Amino acid sequence: MTSICVLGLGYIGLPTAALLASRGNRVYGVDVRPEIVETVSAGRVHISEVDLDGVVQKVVNAGMLTAHQTPSPADAFIITAPTPLTEDRRPQLECVYAAANSIAPVLKRGDLVIVESTCPVGTTRNVAQLLAAARPDLAIAGGGAAISDISVAYCPERVLPGRILIELIDNDRCVGGLTPVCTERAAQLYESFVHGTVLRTDAATAELVKLTENAFRDVNIAFANELSMVAEHHGVDVWKVIELANRHPRVNILNPGPGVGGHCIAVDPWFIVDSAPQQAKLIRAAREVNDSKADYVFQRLAQTMESSPEPNVTCFGLAFKPNVDDLRESPALAIVERLGRAFPGRVAAVEPFIQTQPASLKAAGVPLITLDEGLDRLGAFVLLVDHTAFLRVPRERLRGRKIIDTRGVWARA
Numbered sequence: 001m002t003s004i005c006v007l008g009l010g011y012i013g014l015p016t017a018a019l020l021a022s023r024g025n026r027v028y029g030v031d032v033r034p035e036i037v038e039t040v041s042a043g044r045v046h047i048s049e050v051d052l053d054g055v056v057q058k059v060v061n062a063g064m065l066t067a068h069q070t071p072s073p074a075d076a077f078i079i080t081a082p083t084p085l086t087e088d089r090r091p092q093l094e095c096v097y098a099a100a101n102s103i104a105p106v107l108k109r110g111d112l113v114i115v116e117s118t119c120p121v122g123t124t125r126n127v128a129q130l131l132a133a134a135r136p137d138l139a140i141a142g143g144g145a146a147i148s149d150i151s152v153a154y155c156p157e158r159v160l161p162g163r164i165l166i167e168l169i170d171n172d173r174c175v176g177g178l179t180p181v182c183t184e185r186a187a188q189l190y191e192s193f194v195h196g197t198v199l200r201t202d203a204a205t206a207e208l209v210k211l212t213e214n215a216f217r218d219v220n221i222a223f224a225n226e227l228s229m230v231a232e233h234h235g236v237d238v239w240k241v242i243e244l245a246n247r248h249p250r251v252n253i254l255n256p257g258p259g260v261g262g263h264c265i266a267v268d269p270w271f272i273v274d275s276a277p278q279q280a281k282l283i284r285a286a287r288e289v290n291d292s293k294a295d296y297v298f299q300r301l302a303q304t305m306e307s308s309p310e311p312n313v314t315c316f317g318l319a320f321k322p323n324v325d326d327l328r329e330s331p332a333l334a335i336v337e338r339l340g341r342a343f344p345g346r347v348a349a350v351e352p353f354i355q356t357q358p359a360s361l362k363a364a365g366v367p368l369i370t371l372d373e374g375l376d377r378l379g380a381f382v383l384l385v386d387h388t389a390f391l392r393v394p395r396e397r398l399r400g401r402k403i404i405d406t407r408g409v410w411a412r413a
Protein backbone atom coordinates (compact mmCIF):
# COMPACT_ATOMS: atom_id res chain seq x y z
CA MET A 1 0.00 0.00 0.00
CA THR A 2 1.16 3.49 -0.90
CA SER A 3 0.01 6.65 0.86
CA ILE A 4 -0.94 9.44 -1.52
CA CYS A 5 -1.93 13.01 -0.78
CA VAL A 6 -4.11 14.64 -3.47
CA LEU A 7 -4.13 18.45 -3.38
CA GLY A 8 -7.41 19.89 -4.71
CA LEU A 9 -10.66 17.88 -4.55
CA GLY A 10 -12.38 19.26 -7.66
CA TYR A 11 -13.43 17.68 -10.95
CA ILE A 12 -9.99 16.09 -11.39
CA GLY A 13 -8.72 15.66 -7.83
CA LEU A 14 -11.74 13.97 -6.25
CA PRO A 15 -12.17 11.23 -8.89
CA THR A 16 -8.38 10.67 -8.86
CA ALA A 17 -8.31 10.43 -5.06
CA ALA A 18 -11.31 8.08 -4.99
CA LEU A 19 -9.89 5.85 -7.71
CA LEU A 20 -6.48 5.61 -6.03
CA ALA A 21 -8.20 4.77 -2.73
CA SER A 22 -10.31 2.10 -4.44
CA ARG A 23 -7.06 0.50 -5.64
CA GLY A 24 -5.83 -0.04 -2.09
CA ASN A 25 -3.85 3.15 -1.55
CA ARG A 26 -4.28 5.20 1.62
CA VAL A 27 -5.36 8.58 0.25
CA TYR A 28 -5.42 11.95 1.99
CA GLY A 29 -7.58 14.38 0.02
CA VAL A 30 -6.79 18.03 0.67
CA ASP A 31 -8.82 21.10 -0.24
CA VAL A 32 -8.60 24.68 0.97
CA ARG A 33 -12.40 24.95 1.01
CA PRO A 34 -13.74 23.65 4.34
CA GLU A 35 -17.18 22.84 2.91
CA ILE A 36 -15.59 20.45 0.39
CA VAL A 37 -13.57 18.76 3.14
CA GLU A 38 -16.76 18.40 5.21
CA THR A 39 -18.75 16.96 2.29
CA VAL A 40 -16.09 14.42 1.29
CA SER A 41 -15.47 13.46 4.93
CA ALA A 42 -19.15 12.55 5.13
CA GLY A 43 -18.70 10.26 2.09
CA ARG A 44 -20.59 12.63 -0.19
CA VAL A 45 -19.62 14.55 -3.36
CA HIS A 46 -19.98 18.23 -4.28
CA ILE A 47 -19.58 17.74 -8.04
CA SER A 48 -21.77 15.88 -10.49
CA GLU A 49 -19.86 13.08 -12.21
CA VAL A 50 -21.16 9.68 -13.31
CA ASP A 51 -20.69 6.96 -10.60
CA LEU A 52 -18.43 9.17 -8.46
CA ASP A 53 -20.83 9.30 -5.48
CA GLY A 54 -20.83 5.52 -5.02
CA VAL A 55 -17.03 5.20 -5.22
CA VAL A 56 -16.44 8.09 -2.79
CA GLN A 57 -18.94 6.71 -0.29
CA LYS A 58 -17.30 3.29 -0.43
CA VAL A 59 -13.69 4.42 0.01
CA VAL A 60 -14.55 6.94 2.74
CA ASN A 61 -16.55 4.30 4.65
CA ALA A 62 -13.60 1.91 4.28
CA GLY A 63 -11.28 4.56 5.74
CA MET A 64 -9.11 4.57 2.59
CA LEU A 65 -9.94 8.21 1.69
CA THR A 66 -10.04 10.96 4.29
CA ALA A 67 -10.39 14.68 3.60
CA HIS A 68 -8.40 17.50 5.23
CA GLN A 69 -7.62 21.17 4.90
CA THR A 70 -3.88 20.65 5.24
CA PRO A 71 -1.59 17.97 3.77
CA SER A 72 -0.44 14.89 5.68
CA PRO A 73 2.89 13.12 5.19
CA ALA A 74 2.60 10.63 2.31
CA ASP A 75 4.74 8.72 -0.20
CA ALA A 76 3.34 10.67 -3.18
CA PHE A 77 1.68 14.05 -3.67
CA ILE A 78 -0.54 14.89 -6.65
CA ILE A 79 -1.38 18.55 -7.27
CA THR A 80 -4.71 19.13 -9.06
CA ALA A 81 -5.28 22.77 -8.07
CA PRO A 82 -7.03 25.12 -10.53
CA THR A 83 -5.09 27.15 -13.13
CA PRO A 84 -7.48 29.78 -14.51
CA LEU A 85 -6.70 32.83 -16.65
CA THR A 86 -6.31 36.34 -15.29
CA GLU A 87 -8.41 39.17 -16.75
CA ASP A 88 -5.56 39.94 -19.15
CA ARG A 89 -5.34 36.30 -20.26
CA ARG A 90 -2.28 35.24 -18.36
CA PRO A 91 -1.99 31.93 -16.48
CA GLN A 92 -2.89 32.20 -12.81
CA LEU A 93 -0.67 29.69 -11.03
CA GLU A 94 -1.02 30.85 -7.43
CA CYS A 95 -3.07 27.80 -6.38
CA VAL A 96 -0.50 25.35 -7.78
CA TYR A 97 2.35 27.16 -6.02
CA ALA A 98 0.30 27.46 -2.80
CA ALA A 99 -0.37 23.70 -2.93
CA ALA A 100 3.38 23.06 -3.45
CA ASN A 101 4.23 25.34 -0.53
CA SER A 102 1.74 23.54 1.68
CA ILE A 103 3.40 20.14 1.16
CA ALA A 104 6.96 21.40 1.71
CA PRO A 105 6.84 21.00 5.53
CA VAL A 106 5.69 17.35 5.36
CA LEU A 107 8.06 16.16 2.62
CA LYS A 108 10.52 13.41 3.55
CA ARG A 109 13.34 11.64 1.73
CA GLY A 110 12.00 9.33 -1.04
CA ASP A 111 8.76 11.22 -1.73
CA LEU A 112 7.32 11.79 -5.20
CA VAL A 113 5.60 15.07 -6.20
CA ILE A 114 3.41 15.12 -9.34
CA VAL A 115 1.75 18.18 -10.89
CA GLU A 116 -1.43 17.31 -12.84
CA SER A 117 -2.90 20.81 -13.22
CA THR A 118 -2.78 22.23 -16.75
CA CYS A 119 0.27 24.50 -16.64
CA PRO A 120 2.58 26.59 -18.82
CA VAL A 121 5.90 25.05 -19.77
CA GLY A 122 8.36 25.44 -16.87
CA THR A 123 5.82 25.20 -14.04
CA THR A 124 7.03 21.79 -12.81
CA ARG A 125 10.57 23.14 -12.62
CA ASN A 126 9.27 26.20 -10.72
CA VAL A 127 7.50 23.88 -8.26
CA ALA A 128 10.78 22.01 -7.70
CA GLN A 129 12.64 25.29 -7.13
CA LEU A 130 10.01 26.43 -4.67
CA LEU A 131 10.31 23.14 -2.74
CA ALA A 132 14.11 23.45 -2.79
CA ALA A 133 13.89 26.94 -1.29
CA ALA A 134 11.47 25.77 1.41
CA ARG A 135 13.42 22.57 2.23
CA PRO A 136 17.18 23.18 1.88
CA ASP A 137 17.70 19.98 3.90
CA LEU A 138 16.41 17.86 0.99
CA ALA A 139 17.92 17.40 -2.50
CA ILE A 140 14.99 18.19 -4.78
CA ALA A 141 15.10 16.80 -8.33
CA GLY A 142 16.26 19.23 -10.98
CA GLY A 143 18.56 21.02 -8.54
CA GLY A 144 21.70 19.39 -9.94
CA ALA A 145 22.34 16.77 -7.20
CA ALA A 146 23.46 13.37 -8.55
CA ILE A 147 20.82 11.62 -6.48
CA SER A 148 17.71 13.49 -5.41
CA ASP A 149 15.68 12.93 -2.25
CA ILE A 150 12.46 14.15 -3.84
CA SER A 151 11.26 13.23 -7.35
CA VAL A 152 9.18 15.79 -9.25
CA ALA A 153 7.14 15.08 -12.38
CA TYR A 154 4.31 16.38 -14.54
CA CYS A 155 1.37 14.28 -15.74
CA PRO A 156 -1.44 16.14 -17.50
CA GLU A 157 -5.08 15.12 -17.34
CA ARG A 158 -7.16 14.66 -20.47
CA VAL A 159 -10.41 13.17 -19.15
CA LEU A 160 -13.83 14.06 -20.52
CA PRO A 161 -16.35 15.23 -17.90
CA GLY A 162 -19.13 12.65 -17.69
CA ARG A 163 -16.64 9.82 -18.34
CA ILE A 164 -13.94 10.75 -15.83
CA LEU A 165 -13.84 7.49 -13.86
CA ILE A 166 -13.62 5.46 -17.08
CA GLU A 167 -11.10 7.69 -18.83
CA LEU A 168 -8.84 7.96 -15.76
CA ILE A 169 -8.24 4.24 -16.24
CA ASP A 170 -8.50 3.80 -20.00
CA ASN A 171 -6.72 6.86 -21.43
CA ASP A 172 -3.05 6.82 -22.33
CA ARG A 173 -1.03 9.05 -19.99
CA CYS A 174 2.00 11.17 -20.73
CA VAL A 175 4.42 11.41 -17.81
CA GLY A 176 7.43 13.73 -17.77
CA GLY A 177 9.85 14.01 -14.88
CA LEU A 178 12.57 16.55 -14.17
CA THR A 179 15.01 13.61 -14.39
CA PRO A 180 14.68 10.12 -15.89
CA VAL A 181 14.34 8.69 -12.37
CA CYS A 182 11.45 11.09 -11.63
CA THR A 183 9.77 10.03 -14.89
CA GLU A 184 10.10 6.37 -14.06
CA ARG A 185 8.80 6.70 -10.52
CA ALA A 186 5.77 8.73 -11.61
CA ALA A 187 5.09 6.37 -14.53
CA GLN A 188 5.07 3.40 -12.16
CA LEU A 189 2.47 5.10 -9.97
CA TYR A 190 0.16 5.60 -12.99
CA GLU A 191 0.82 2.09 -14.27
CA SER A 192 -0.61 0.79 -10.97
CA PHE A 193 -4.12 1.84 -12.07
CA VAL A 194 -4.08 2.92 -15.75
CA HIS A 195 -4.99 0.39 -18.47
CA GLY A 196 -3.90 2.77 -21.26
CA THR A 197 -0.23 3.16 -22.14
CA VAL A 198 1.86 5.34 -19.83
CA LEU A 199 4.17 7.27 -22.15
CA ARG A 200 7.45 8.58 -20.75
CA THR A 201 9.04 11.93 -21.59
CA ASP A 202 10.48 14.98 -19.80
CA ALA A 203 8.51 17.56 -17.81
CA ALA A 204 8.62 20.42 -20.32
CA THR A 205 7.48 18.13 -23.16
CA ALA A 206 4.61 16.75 -21.07
CA GLU A 207 3.55 20.30 -20.16
CA LEU A 208 3.52 21.33 -23.81
CA VAL A 209 1.72 18.13 -24.87
CA LYS A 210 -1.32 19.04 -22.76
CA LEU A 211 -1.46 22.61 -24.08
CA THR A 212 -0.91 21.35 -27.62
CA GLU A 213 -3.91 19.02 -27.45
CA ASN A 214 -6.29 21.86 -26.64
CA ALA A 215 -4.63 24.39 -28.96
CA PHE A 216 -4.96 21.86 -31.81
CA ARG A 217 -8.70 21.59 -31.18
CA ASP A 218 -9.02 25.36 -30.91
CA VAL A 219 -7.18 26.03 -34.19
CA ASN A 220 -9.29 23.46 -36.05
CA ILE A 221 -12.55 24.87 -34.69
CA ALA A 222 -11.34 28.39 -35.56
CA PHE A 223 -10.86 27.26 -39.16
CA ALA A 224 -14.49 26.07 -39.29
CA ASN A 225 -15.74 29.25 -37.60
CA GLU A 226 -13.79 31.50 -39.97
CA LEU A 227 -15.04 29.48 -42.92
CA SER A 228 -18.65 29.98 -41.75
CA MET A 229 -18.15 33.76 -41.88
CA VAL A 230 -16.43 33.60 -45.30
CA ALA A 231 -19.26 31.45 -46.67
CA GLU A 232 -21.92 33.81 -45.32
CA HIS A 233 -20.06 36.72 -46.93
CA HIS A 234 -20.41 34.94 -50.26
CA GLY A 235 -24.00 33.87 -49.64
CA VAL A 236 -22.94 30.21 -49.69
CA ASP A 237 -24.16 27.50 -47.29
CA VAL A 238 -21.15 26.62 -45.11
CA TRP A 239 -22.59 23.22 -44.18
CA LYS A 240 -22.77 22.25 -47.82
CA VAL A 241 -19.20 23.49 -48.37
CA ILE A 242 -17.92 21.41 -45.46
CA GLU A 243 -19.89 18.33 -46.48
CA LEU A 244 -18.48 18.46 -50.01
CA ALA A 245 -14.93 19.43 -49.02
CA ASN A 246 -14.83 16.57 -46.50
CA ARG A 247 -15.32 14.12 -49.38
CA HIS A 248 -11.65 14.84 -50.17
CA PRO A 249 -9.78 11.85 -48.70
CA ARG A 250 -7.41 14.03 -46.66
CA VAL A 251 -9.76 16.83 -45.53
CA ASN A 252 -11.75 16.71 -42.30
CA ILE A 253 -13.21 20.11 -41.41
CA LEU A 254 -14.97 20.38 -38.05
CA ASN A 255 -18.37 21.98 -37.55
CA PRO A 256 -18.64 25.71 -36.89
CA GLY A 257 -20.63 27.02 -33.95
CA PRO A 258 -21.32 30.17 -31.95
CA GLY A 259 -17.76 30.26 -30.54
CA VAL A 260 -15.70 28.12 -28.16
CA GLY A 261 -16.37 27.80 -24.44
CA GLY A 262 -15.52 25.67 -21.43
CA HIS A 263 -12.59 25.83 -19.09
CA CYS A 264 -10.01 24.03 -21.28
CA ILE A 265 -10.05 24.77 -25.03
CA ALA A 266 -10.96 28.44 -24.54
CA VAL A 267 -8.28 28.87 -21.85
CA ASP A 268 -5.23 26.67 -22.38
CA PRO A 269 -4.04 28.07 -25.75
CA TRP A 270 -3.48 31.41 -23.99
CA PHE A 271 -0.84 29.65 -21.83
CA ILE A 272 1.13 29.00 -25.03
CA VAL A 273 0.59 32.53 -26.34
CA ASP A 274 1.68 34.04 -23.03
CA SER A 275 4.93 32.09 -22.94
CA ALA A 276 5.87 32.39 -26.64
CA PRO A 277 4.03 35.43 -28.05
CA GLN A 278 6.36 35.89 -31.03
CA GLN A 279 6.08 32.26 -32.11
CA ALA A 280 2.43 31.46 -31.33
CA LYS A 281 0.87 33.66 -34.02
CA LEU A 282 -1.58 31.09 -35.39
CA ILE A 283 -2.64 29.91 -31.93
CA ARG A 284 -3.38 33.50 -30.89
CA ALA A 285 -5.27 34.18 -34.13
CA ALA A 286 -7.36 31.04 -33.61
CA ARG A 287 -8.28 32.16 -30.10
CA GLU A 288 -9.25 35.57 -31.43
CA VAL A 289 -11.34 34.06 -34.27
CA ASN A 290 -13.19 31.80 -31.85
CA ASP A 291 -13.79 34.63 -29.38
CA SER A 292 -14.96 36.92 -32.17
CA LYS A 293 -17.44 34.35 -33.48
CA ALA A 294 -19.80 34.93 -30.52
CA ASP A 295 -19.73 38.66 -31.23
CA TYR A 296 -20.35 38.00 -34.93
CA VAL A 297 -23.35 35.78 -34.13
CA PHE A 298 -24.73 38.43 -31.76
CA GLN A 299 -24.36 41.17 -34.39
CA ARG A 300 -26.10 39.03 -37.03
CA LEU A 301 -28.96 38.23 -34.65
CA ALA A 302 -29.27 41.87 -33.60
CA GLN A 303 -29.51 42.94 -37.26
CA THR A 304 -32.17 40.30 -37.88
CA MET A 305 -34.17 41.38 -34.83
CA GLU A 306 -33.96 45.07 -35.73
CA SER A 307 -35.28 44.42 -39.23
CA SER A 308 -37.64 41.56 -38.46
CA PRO A 309 -41.41 41.72 -38.14
CA GLU A 310 -41.08 38.85 -35.64
CA PRO A 311 -41.35 40.41 -32.20
CA ASN A 312 -39.76 37.52 -30.27
CA VAL A 313 -36.83 35.15 -30.46
CA THR A 314 -36.37 31.93 -28.52
CA CYS A 315 -32.77 30.80 -28.03
CA PHE A 316 -32.18 27.06 -27.76
CA GLY A 317 -29.14 26.10 -25.67
CA LEU A 318 -26.93 27.89 -23.16
CA ALA A 319 -24.25 25.28 -22.33
CA PHE A 320 -20.78 25.46 -23.84
CA LYS A 321 -21.19 22.12 -25.62
CA PRO A 322 -23.91 19.55 -26.31
CA ASN A 323 -25.50 17.40 -23.61
CA VAL A 324 -23.86 18.97 -20.54
CA ASP A 325 -25.09 21.51 -17.96
CA ASP A 326 -21.75 23.36 -17.94
CA LEU A 327 -22.11 27.11 -18.61
CA ARG A 328 -18.46 28.05 -17.99
CA GLU A 329 -17.16 30.47 -20.66
CA SER A 330 -20.18 29.52 -22.77
CA PRO A 331 -20.53 31.66 -25.93
CA ALA A 332 -24.23 30.67 -26.16
CA LEU A 333 -24.92 32.12 -22.72
CA ALA A 334 -22.99 35.31 -23.54
CA ILE A 335 -24.97 35.76 -26.78
CA VAL A 336 -28.34 35.28 -25.04
CA GLU A 337 -27.41 37.72 -22.26
CA ARG A 338 -26.45 40.39 -24.81
CA LEU A 339 -29.64 39.83 -26.83
CA GLY A 340 -31.75 40.09 -23.68
CA ARG A 341 -30.21 43.41 -22.74
CA ALA A 342 -30.41 44.79 -26.30
CA PHE A 343 -34.05 43.70 -26.90
CA PRO A 344 -35.83 43.83 -23.54
CA GLY A 345 -38.87 41.57 -23.24
CA ARG A 346 -38.32 39.86 -26.63
CA VAL A 347 -35.88 37.07 -25.76
CA ALA A 348 -36.44 33.74 -23.95
CA ALA A 349 -34.04 30.81 -23.45
CA VAL A 350 -34.43 27.03 -23.43
CA GLU A 351 -31.78 24.89 -21.73
CA PRO A 352 -32.97 21.37 -20.87
CA PHE A 353 -29.87 20.70 -18.76
CA ILE A 354 -30.52 23.37 -16.15
CA GLN A 355 -33.56 23.94 -13.99
CA THR A 356 -32.67 27.27 -12.38
CA GLN A 357 -32.43 30.52 -14.30
CA PRO A 358 -28.77 31.68 -14.15
CA ALA A 359 -28.35 35.00 -12.30
CA SER A 360 -26.85 36.64 -15.40
CA LEU A 361 -29.95 35.75 -17.45
CA LYS A 362 -32.20 37.09 -14.71
CA ALA A 363 -30.25 40.34 -14.79
CA ALA A 364 -30.63 40.46 -18.59
CA GLY A 365 -34.40 39.87 -18.29
CA VAL A 366 -34.32 36.56 -20.19
CA PRO A 367 -36.73 33.91 -18.81
CA LEU A 368 -35.71 30.24 -18.83
CA ILE A 369 -38.56 28.20 -20.33
CA THR A 370 -39.05 24.52 -21.14
CA LEU A 371 -38.45 23.03 -24.58
CA ASP A 372 -42.18 22.65 -25.18
CA GLU A 373 -42.87 26.23 -24.11
CA GLY A 374 -40.07 27.42 -26.39
CA LEU A 375 -41.40 25.53 -29.40
CA ASP A 376 -44.88 26.97 -28.78
CA ARG A 377 -43.61 30.52 -28.43
CA LEU A 378 -44.28 32.93 -31.30
CA GLY A 379 -41.37 34.37 -33.27
CA ALA A 380 -37.98 33.22 -34.54
CA PHE A 381 -35.82 30.35 -33.24
CA VAL A 382 -32.08 30.60 -32.65
CA LEU A 383 -30.26 27.28 -32.23
CA LEU A 384 -27.03 27.75 -30.26
CA VAL A 385 -26.21 24.26 -28.92
CA ASP A 386 -26.77 20.90 -30.64
CA HIS A 387 -28.20 19.07 -27.62
CA THR A 388 -29.69 15.69 -28.57
CA ALA A 389 -33.06 16.90 -27.23
CA PHE A 390 -33.03 19.62 -29.91
CA LEU A 391 -32.03 17.21 -32.68
CA ARG A 392 -35.09 15.11 -31.79
CA VAL A 393 -37.57 17.98 -32.16
CA PRO A 394 -40.20 16.85 -34.72
CA ARG A 395 -39.68 18.76 -37.93
CA GLU A 396 -43.35 19.79 -38.10
CA ARG A 397 -42.82 21.90 -34.98
CA LEU A 398 -40.20 23.90 -36.88
CA ARG A 399 -42.17 24.28 -40.09
CA GLY A 400 -42.80 27.87 -41.20
CA ARG A 401 -40.44 29.26 -38.55
CA LYS A 402 -37.64 31.72 -39.15
CA ILE A 403 -34.62 29.71 -37.94
CA ILE A 404 -31.15 31.02 -37.27
CA ASP A 405 -29.03 27.94 -36.74
CA THR A 406 -25.43 28.29 -35.57
CA ARG A 407 -24.91 24.49 -35.47
CA GLY A 408 -26.36 23.50 -38.83
CA VAL A 409 -28.88 21.10 -37.32
CA TRP A 410 -32.35 22.55 -37.87
CA ALA A 411 -31.41 24.57 -40.94
CA ARG A 412 -30.51 21.35 -42.74
CA ALA A 413 -33.56 19.40 -41.51
Ligand SMILES: NC(=O)c1ccc[n+]([C@@H]2O[C@H](COP(=O)([O-])OP(=O)(O)OC[C@H]3O[C@@H](n4cnc5c(N)ncnc54)[C@H](O)[C@@H]3O)[C@@H](O)[C@H]2O)c1
Binding pocket: 007, 008, 009, 010, 011, 012, 013, 030, 031, 032, 033, 036, 080, 081, 082, 083, 095, 096, 098, 099, 100, 102, 116, 117, 118, 119, 157, 158, 159, 160, 161, 263, 264
Ligand atom coordinates in the same frame (compact mmCIF):
# COMPACT_ATOMS: atom_id res chain seq x y z
N1 LIG B 1 -12.09 19.51 -15.24
C1 LIG B 1 -11.55 18.97 -16.32
O1 LIG B 1 -12.23 18.36 -17.13
C2 LIG B 1 -10.06 19.09 -16.57
C3 LIG B 1 -9.51 18.32 -17.62
C4 LIG B 1 -8.14 18.39 -17.82
C5 LIG B 1 -7.36 19.20 -17.03
N2 LIG B 1 -7.91 19.96 -16.03
C6 LIG B 1 -7.03 20.79 -15.23
O2 LIG B 1 -6.95 20.23 -13.92
C7 LIG B 1 -6.79 21.27 -12.95
C8 LIG B 1 -7.90 21.16 -11.92
O3 LIG B 1 -9.14 21.34 -12.59
P1 LIG B 1 -10.53 21.02 -11.88
O4 LIG B 1 -11.56 21.07 -12.97
O5 LIG B 1 -10.41 19.81 -11.03
O6 LIG B 1 -10.68 22.32 -10.95
P2 LIG B 1 -11.72 22.54 -9.76
O7 LIG B 1 -11.86 23.98 -9.59
O8 LIG B 1 -12.92 21.66 -9.98
O9 LIG B 1 -10.95 21.94 -8.48
C9 LIG B 1 -9.79 22.45 -7.94
C10 LIG B 1 -9.87 22.35 -6.43
O10 LIG B 1 -8.61 22.75 -5.89
C11 LIG B 1 -8.86 23.43 -4.67
N3 LIG B 1 -7.67 24.20 -4.31
C12 LIG B 1 -7.31 25.45 -4.69
N4 LIG B 1 -6.13 25.78 -4.15
C13 LIG B 1 -5.72 24.72 -3.41
C14 LIG B 1 -4.58 24.46 -2.60
N5 LIG B 1 -3.60 25.36 -2.47
N6 LIG B 1 -4.51 23.28 -1.94
C15 LIG B 1 -5.50 22.36 -2.07
N7 LIG B 1 -6.61 22.55 -2.83
C16 LIG B 1 -6.70 23.71 -3.49
C17 LIG B 1 -10.10 24.24 -4.96
O11 LIG B 1 -10.77 24.63 -3.77
C18 LIG B 1 -10.92 23.25 -5.81
O12 LIG B 1 -11.81 22.49 -5.02
C19 LIG B 1 -6.80 22.58 -13.74
O13 LIG B 1 -5.49 22.95 -14.03
C20 LIG B 1 -7.53 22.21 -15.03
O14 LIG B 1 -7.19 23.04 -16.10
C21 LIG B 1 -9.25 19.90 -15.79
